[in-house]
Amino acid sequence: MDAIDSRIIDQLRQNARAGYGDIGDVVGLSASAVKRRVDRLVADGVIRGFTVQVDPAVEGLAVEAYVELFCRGTVSPDDLRRLLSAVPEVVDAGTVTGEADAIVHMRSRDIPSLEEALERVRSAPNVDHTRSAIVFSRLVHRE
CATH class of the missing domain: 1.10.10.10 (Winged helix-like DNA-binding domain superfamily/Winged helix DNA-binding domain)
Structure with a gap:
C-alpha cells in the first residue's frame, strides 16, 4: 500500500x-x-467491505450502554464470544486488560429491554457480575 x-x-x-x-x-x-x-x-483484504451505516435510533435502538463483564475463574474468549453472540443487543465486545474480563457495547430500544439483555448475560454460568454505564450523548464516533 x-x-x-x-x-x-x-x-x-x-x-x-x-x-x-x-x-x-x-x-x-x-x-x-x-x-x-x-x-x-x-x-488483498485491505478493504474488507463497503457498508451502509444507519442511525441506530432510527431503527429503534436509542439506548446505548457499555458494560464491563467480570467472570468467575478463567473463561476463554471463545466461550465469551458464544455467550455474547447469543444476545442480539450486543453490538460489539472485546476482552480487555484490567479488572474486567471483557467490555461489551450494547444497544436496545429502551431501558427495560436493556435490563433484560443484561440479565441474559449475567445469568450465564461463568459470569460473576457486570458494571454498566448508559451513554447520555455521543461525543466522538469514528469507524
Missing part, C-alpha cells in the same frame, strides 16, 4: 459511494486506475 492507496481509502471513508472518476480527480489518477487499485485493495 502506498500514499495514493491511502488517499483513495481516505476518499472512500468520506464517501464510500464516490465514483472512481471523482476519487481520481482528487488523487490524480484516471477512473480506471482508481478502480484497479480499489479492486486490488479489496482482493
Whole structure:
C-alpha cells in the first residue's frame, strides 16, 4: 500500500459511494486506475467491505450502554464470544486488560429491554457480575 492507496481509502471513508472518476480527480489518477487499485485493495483484504451505516435510533435502538463483564475463574474468549453472540443487543465486545474480563457495547430500544439483555448475560454460568454505564450523548464516533 502506498500514499495514493491511502488517499483513495481516505476518499472512500468520506464517501464510500464516490465514483472512481471523482476519487481520481482528487488523487490524480484516471477512473480506471482508481478502480484497479480499489479492486486490488479489496482482493488483498485491505478493504474488507463497503457498508451502509444507519442511525441506530432510527431503527429503534436509542439506548446505548457499555458494560464491563467480570467472570468467575478463567473463561476463554471463545466461550465469551458464544455467550455474547447469543444476545442480539450486543453490538460489539472485546476482552480487555484490567479488572474486567471483557467490555461489551450494547444497544436496545429502551431501558427495560436493556435490563433484560443484561440479565441474559449475567445469568450465564461463568459470569460473576457486570458494571454498566448508559451513554447520555455521543461525543466522538469514528469507524
